[in-house]
């Protein structure tokens with residue numbers, strides 16, 4: 284069976300990864316979202332097993348020991364990790380899997396899965412990113428400064444990705460991702476069984 288695509292949507296905090304991801308999944312129910320584990324507290328409305336698998340620090344550390352994560356990272360003092368078994372099984376079954384993760388996590392996944400599709404979501408401008416971080420109202424002034432500093436450093440890692448997608452109008456970002464998926468599925472290297480040349 285043809286393997287599914289590993290789609291990684293990443294980018295600095297507050298670029299709107301969550302919003303774009305939700306809109307994409309609504310339009311494309313054929314894509315499976317990888318639900319991460321985290322040690323952060325659930326926010327109002329978040330559902331166990333749908334938003335995240337919420338874990339204690341101890342539970343998370345046991346999962347690290349068991350090698351259960353494709354990658355994990357400490358993001359703003361909480362652990363976040365991608366369960367390996369779900370991703371591997373879905374790809375083997377031919378399903379396309381979407382990971383919505385931070386920049387450090389995405390670059391770790393790229394080392395292990397070089398055939399994945401690495402998409403970097405950027406804000407329309409750095410000023411707009413600053414506005415978005417400041418207007419969320421969920422962080423203290425200190426946390427806002429930390430996020431701004433981190434976003435700046437993460438923007439410098441864009442060259443390690445395959446695609447740059449601007450998140451100005453959400454529907455346009457979703458269309459761009461769909462175009463990328465269509466093109467990626469046609470890439471010659473994904474048709475190993477049909478390649479007849481011995482030059483590879």
Ligand code: 5GP
Pocket residue numbers: 295296300319320323354355356358363364365383384385386387388389
């Ligand atoms: P939030 O707490 O707002 O849901 O997420 C904070 C950050 O953690 C976001 O940038 C999100 O993309 C990232 N994140 C969510 N799940 C994972 C994961 O499994 N691994 C990594 N490395 N980052 C994640």
